[in-house]
Amino acid sequence: MELLRLSTTKEVPPGEMHQFKIKGKELLVVNIDNHFYCLEARCTHAGAPLTEGTLDGDVLTCPWHGSRFRVTDGSIVGGPASKPLNTYKITIKDDQLFVEA
Numbered sequence: 119m120e121l122l123r124l125s126t127t128k129e130v131p132p133g134e135m136h137q138f139k140i141k142g143k144e145l146l147v148v149n150i151d152n153h154f155y156c157l158e159a160r161c162t163h164a165g166a167p168l169t170e171g172t173l174d175g176d177v178l179t180c181p182w183h184g185s186r187f188r189v190t191d192g193s194i195v196g197g198p199a200s201k202p203l204n205t206y207k208i209t210i211k212d213d214q215l216f217v218e219a
């Protein structure tokens with residue numbers, strides 16, 4: 119595990135999400151009321167880019183077949199996906215976002 123810099127906090131405003139590619143991994147960072155969460159950026163069902171999905175509170179809906187995931191822990195709220203999303207720990211230092219990956 120190492121701490122990798124993603125962006126500044128301002129680049130991901132509240133209620134928005136942003137995809138980053140770092141060290142070959144696609145990561146999704148979501149800002150909910152200035153709490154930042156990082157998850158794998160592809161749906162576990164068939165690989166849809168979740169950054170094109172919709173965010174409703176802390177629930178993210180996949181753009182392809184409608185699976186719903188809880189952003190705070192990657193758990194499944196509704197199928198067809200049967201595997202939760204991996205999550206990564208975010209650290210904030212001096213308005214910079216870092217992820218442990």
Ligand code: FES
Nearest residue numbers: 161163164180183
């Ligand atoms: S790819 Fe996300 S629900 Fe099918």
